[in-house]
Amino acid sequence: MKYLRFVAFGLGLLFTALTLQAQEIRAAANIPFDFVVQGRTLPADHYTVRPIGSGGGETELFQNDDGSVVLMVLMQSCRSKEAAEKSKLVFHRLGDNYFLSEIWIAGRETGRRLPTSREEIQLAMNQKSQEVVIYAALTPR
Numbered sequence: 689m690k691y692l693r694f695v696a697f698g699l700g701l702l703f704t705a706l707t708l709q710a711q712e713i714r715a716a717a718n719i720p721f722d723f724v725v726q727g728r729t730l731p732a733d734h735y736t737v738r739p740i741g742s743g744g745g746e747t748e749l750f751q752n753d754d755g756s757v758v759l760m761v762l763m764q765s766c767r768s769k770e771a772a773e774k775s776k777l778v779f780h781r782l783g784d785n786y787f788l789s790e791i792w793i794a795g796r797e798t799g800r801r802l803p804t805s806r807e808e809i810q811l812a813m814n815q816k817s818q819e820v821v822i823y824a825a826l827t828p829r
Contacts, residue, residue: 714736714737714738715736715737715738715775715777715791715793715824715825716734716735716736716737716824716825717734717735717737717777717822717823717824717825718733718734718822719732719733719734719735719777719822720732720822721786722786723779723786723787723788724785724786724787724788724805724807724808725750725759725761725787725788725802726759726761726762726802726805727805727807728759730750730752730757730759731752731757733752733753733757734752734753735750735751735752735757736750736751736752736753737749737750737777737791737824740760746762746763746764746765746800747760747761747762747763748760748761748763748791748800749761761802763791763800763801763802764800764801764802764803765798765799765800765801766790766798766799766800766801767797767798767799768792768797768798768799769797770797771794771795771796771797772792772793772794772795772796772797772799773794774792774794774823774824775792775793775794775823775824775825776791776792776821776822776823776824777790777791777821777822777824778790778791778792778819778820778821779819779820779821779822780808780812780817780818780819780820781817781818781819781820782808782811782812782815782817782818783811783815785807785808785811786820787802787804787805787807787808788802789801789802789804789819790802
């Protein structure tokens with residue numbers, strides 16, 4: 689009897705892990721400008737963004753198509769009153785600088801937000817911030 693419980697428990701864990709992996713949603717977007725993420729400037733390119741860690745976590749992986757740029761980014765959860773209509777990456781534009789601010793996935797009320805960097809705060813003191821939205825396509829795992 690204990691053996692059957694152990695097998696059932698193990699199968700339950702396996703099913704849960706597979707379900708969580710299947711729910712991993714990747715977003716892909718062509719970003720036409722250089723942008724800053726956690727103090728690092730990434731070049732204009734086509735990027736795929738996906739959650740990493742168990743259950744999607746708070747960490748996102750940014751990678752361009754040829755794999756020459758790979759960056760793990762720790763983000764914070766944020767909520768909206770309504771589900772996002774489209775998947776999108778939100779940037780703050782300050783002069784010629786673009787700072788990644790948020791990531792939203794279509795159909796979800798929760799998104800991911802980057803903490804505001806010191807560089808962005810300093811630039812915002814002297815310049816007006818403009819929000820720039822790049823729409824992303826959802827891609828299969």
